[in-house]
Amino acid sequence: MRKLDLLLVALLLGSSLxxxxxxxxxxxxxxxxxxxxxxxxxxxxxxxxxxxxRQAQATHARVQRVAREQLKMSTVTPAVTVxxxxxxxxxxxxx
Numbered sequence: 093m094r095k096l097d098l099l100l101v102a103l104l105l106g107s108s109l110x111x112x113x114x115x116x117x118x119x120x121x122x123x124x125x126x127x128x129x130x131x132x133x134x135x136x137x138x139x140x141x142x143x144x145x146r147q148a149q150a151t152h153a154r155v156q157r158v159a160r161e162q163l164k165m166s167t168v169t170p171a172v173t174v175x176x177x178x179x180x181x182x183x184x185x186x187x
Contacts, residue, residue, distance in 0.1 A: 148154075159165040166172070
């Protein structure tokens with residue numbers, strides 16, 4: 093009978109330690125999940141801010157202004173258009 097009692101006590105202690113370990117691991121994983129959710133909310137807010145900034149920077153009027161002022165571009169007119177005659181690309185042309 094004594095051996096059975098010792099075996100049952102050992103099993104009870106092992107089971108108790110397993111339960112404590114499982115509870116600790118569960119709390120650790122839950123805390124990690126909570127941190128990941130906080131980080132996700134921060135990243136979502138930053139993405140929305142950057143997307144709004146991108147949309148503001150990409151308006152047609154701003155692109156036109158930057159092209160004229162910084163890149164010194166002008167609108168295309170027939171007076172500044174150069175047409176290239178590529179005779180090699182026409183059918184029947186020999187090389």
